[in-house]
Amino acid sequence: MEFELNNIDTDTRDHNIMEKEDEFLHTYFNQVSQLCYEKAKEHVEKAKEPKGVATPWNTFLHHLQQLIIAEKSYIEIGFLQNKHKSFLRKDNSLRSVYETMRNDFKKLEDNSKPAVGDNRVHRGCINIIQFLNARISLIEIYEKIYGMTSNKHFQYNEIASHIESVIQTHLEGFSDISMTPIKAVFCLEGEILEKLFKALSELQKLQFLSSLTLIHAAHTRLIAWENKIQPREVWKLGIFKNNPVPALFQWIQKLKSAVLSKFSLYFHDILAKQTTSSDMKYLCSKLQQDYYQKMIAFLKKYDASSVILMSDNEVNCDITDYESFPIIVSYPPRNIPRHNMVLKMVYETSHELTSGDKIIYKFSSQEQSTCILTTVEPNIYLVIVFESKKTEKDTFINNFIVDLCTNLNCTKILSSLKSPSK
Incomplete structure (x- = not known):
């Protein structure tokens, strides 16, 4: 016991x-x-x-x-x-x-x-x-x-x-x-x-x-x-005050904000239907990147005809129906001058677009218009149309395209892991 x-x-x-x-x-x-x-x-x-x-x-x-x-x-x-x-x-x-x-x-x-x-x-x-x-x-x-x-x-x-x-x-x-x-x-x-x-x-x-x-x-x-x-x-x-939110937490916050900004562009048309245009503009201005306003600012500054983000879904040269045109978002909204020319250009350059990191300039002598195309993602293209002849030497256009695509791909955020900034 x-x-x-x-x-x-x-x-x-x-x-x-x-x-x-x-x-x-x-x-x-x-x-x-x-x-x-x-x-x-x-x-x-x-x-x-x-x-x-x-x-x-x-x-x-x-x-x-x-x-x-x-x-x-x-x-x-x-x-x-x-x-x-x-x-x-x-x-x-x-x-x-x-x-x-x-x-x-x-x-x-x-x-x-x-x-x-x-x-x-x-x-x-x-x-x-x-x-x-x-x-x-x-x-x-x-x-x-x-x-x-x-x-x-x-x-x-x-x-x-x-x-x-x-x-x-x-x-x-x-x-x-x-x-x-x-x-x-x-x-x-x-x-x-x-x-x-x-x-x-x-x-x-x-x-x-x-x-x-x-x-x-x-x-x-x-x-x-x-x-x-x-x-x-x-x-x-x-x-x-001397102990701010740590770098890793800040980085993940920035990544989330980048994803949200990308979402706001890809589904801009859907979101815009849920509120007034002024409220939509205000809400987007609060985002890390207001891509839609950047597209508008670029178009107005460089006198472009249209800036388009489009998907390759059902892209082929036989499409003539405007409603079938696979636009994700554009400015002017859903009003694409020379949309048949744009679709034809995308179709003709699709192999080049998917095979490398290229910015392609295509001039139509018949339309007297220039189509500038690049790939944002494997199935998504950025297309800019000018009612005049443009060349690859135009650094302002190229810089806008590179900056937009780099941000949409979150490249800057991801690469900042190597040298984070507060």
């Missing part, structure tokens, strides 16, 4: 200790997920055992301090910066730092198995290793996203599928209650990226409702993430 009572006392004591350590790690990861890195550092310092004592727990706490430094770099988009790798110098990229930490936690896990060591450390290491694997997977995603910028036409669906796979792979990982705060932020970040790239993929297919739903889903998750970074009251009061 005495033996049984002793066992009960031991189990109760171990349970209390475990609760204490769960609480310690929960507080730690809550502070890290809220970007309160100094508080997390102080929290770890207080938990250290007497100096000079080399225990698994102290080693564990030392690794947690290293994790704070890595997470601080990660949220400021440090994962694509300062890569130095040469014969005399090892790779010190942030990805390499996380991989080194993973190895350190793995060694500590092996040395602190319940049978021979510290169970609290062993359990903590297992969960943190799973988190580090998830973090490395997200870094790989950002590397792929940046790598997309070397191609003219992006396969957004491939990135979206990869992100979805990463989320599913790590969904069951680091599920300990102490990891709940950092798990929540990981899921939000992954889901926001997934929704935005799925939205870009749906925009390529000109799917209105699914694009809108995905953008809204990304927006609500961004708000949830911002609330987890700091309470909204803190941002409103401006207490953290």
Whole structure:
């Protein structure tokens, strides 16, 4: 009976200790997920055992301090910066730092198995290793996203599928209650990226409702993430004026705004039917890019006849029915001078348009008009018509086209991962 009572006392004591350590790690990861890195550092310092004592727990706490430094770099988009790798110098990229930490936690896990060591450390290491694997997977995603910028036409669906796979792979990982705060932020970040790239993929297919739903889903998750970074009251009061929203969060916000701006152009005609022209103009002016007004400004400044964004759906030289003309958006709206000539030009240059990154000038001597064509996306073309002869030497026209296409493809946003600006 005495033996049984002793066992009960031991189990109760171990349970209390475990609760204490769960609480310690929960507080730690809550502070890290809220970007309160100094508080997390102080929290770890207080938990250290007497100096000079080399225990698994102290080693564990030392690794947690290293994790704070890595997470601080990660949220400021440090994962694509300062890569130095040469014969005399090892790779010190942030990805390499996380991989080194993973190895350190793995060694500590092996040395602190319940049978021979510290169970609290062993359990903590297992969960943190799973988190580090998830973090490395997200870094790989950002590397792929940046790598997309070397191609003219992006396969957004491939990135979206990869992100979805990463989320599913790590969904069951680091599920300990102490990891709940950092798990929540990981899921939000992954889901926001997934929704935005799925939205870009749906925009390529000109799917209105699914694009809108995905953008809204990304927006609500961004708000949830911002609330987890700091309470909204803190941002409103401006207490953290020297601690602005971190670079990674800003970048994702900009990406969402770019996707929304693109949506507003591709479905301008549909949206315009839902409100007055003045309200539509006002709402678009609040966007990151008001593409429609840019089209109007260009047309008026350079005396173009029309600026058209069109799909290649059913494009062929036999179409003569105006209503069948596959216009996405245009200015003047749905009033295309020489629309048969435009359609013929698109058909004749379709191979050139799909085979490379080109701006094609086509002059019709019969119509005395110039058609300038380029590919925005694999199935979407930008067409500008002038009632005069224009040549490839016109840099103002070329600059407008390059700028419009680059922004619609989100190239500037994606490439800014390499050198983010506040």
